[in-house]
Amino acid sequence: MKRAFNITFNVMSLARSQRRALKKQKNDAIEKTLKHGFQPDQTLLQRQTIALAAHLIGILGGNSFRRASDATEAAMRVLERSNKTYPFPGLACKKGCSYCCYLFASASAPELLLIRRVIEALPSQSRNLIIKQIEDAPRLDEEGRWANVIACSLLISAECSVYRARPFNCRRVTSVNVKECISTFERTDDATDEVPYPAVPMMFADSAKFALSAALYAHKLSYHSYDINSAIKILMSIENAEARWLAGENIFSGAIIDGPEIIDEDHPYDAYIIEIAEIASQ
């Protein structure tokens, strides 16, 4: 398996003073990442991703029955801080523009659990509308969503009703050219489901997602993604969803899944997540 980093080592083989120095270094890196967010430098970003993963591993190791959605929220706050510090010039995205919400949208279980929390806190009118939209939504996979221009069930009046908890896969979709978004929305002959996203916001969103995935892996929890429409439909119909998922119940078994539900150490994505998890757990 090709390693993404070459700095793994066994902490227990170090002297106590070296372990203390390492722990301090790690805590400093976590503090800086939480305070300032990510930086658009590949090497620094890798270290900050590991630091964030270490922080999230700590949250997931707690006792809260909301620890999965809490860890997700913590990763999202770092991402928001990063985008605030390094705003990407010329972004075409603005309030009320929702062309990308007509593509297949997916999220991991903890992201979905956070969305459920946010839905529960919405005014009853919005909550009821979401429930109706979820009930009415046809059950479609990625191909089906591409063939049928259907909105995400969480979209209300062209705005994301769970904006502060929108998943990483939605956050990485930004655009500098609304014409491309429109041609994708209209599925014109030359359209693809990949709008040309600017690199920095995508890198930041991916790093936050990698950190969360690695922390989940470190706690033997799934980081696979599910179709939002079918997964939220399940979530809205069951009680104690987060506690049950944390206890190992596969509450999303009926949801459409985005990619295979197995971890393949030879796949570059899974190998990278495992690598981050190993280093962040030291």
Ligand code: SF4
């Ligand atoms: S979760 Fe929000 S941002 Fe993402 S597709 Fe649905 S409405 Fe759009």
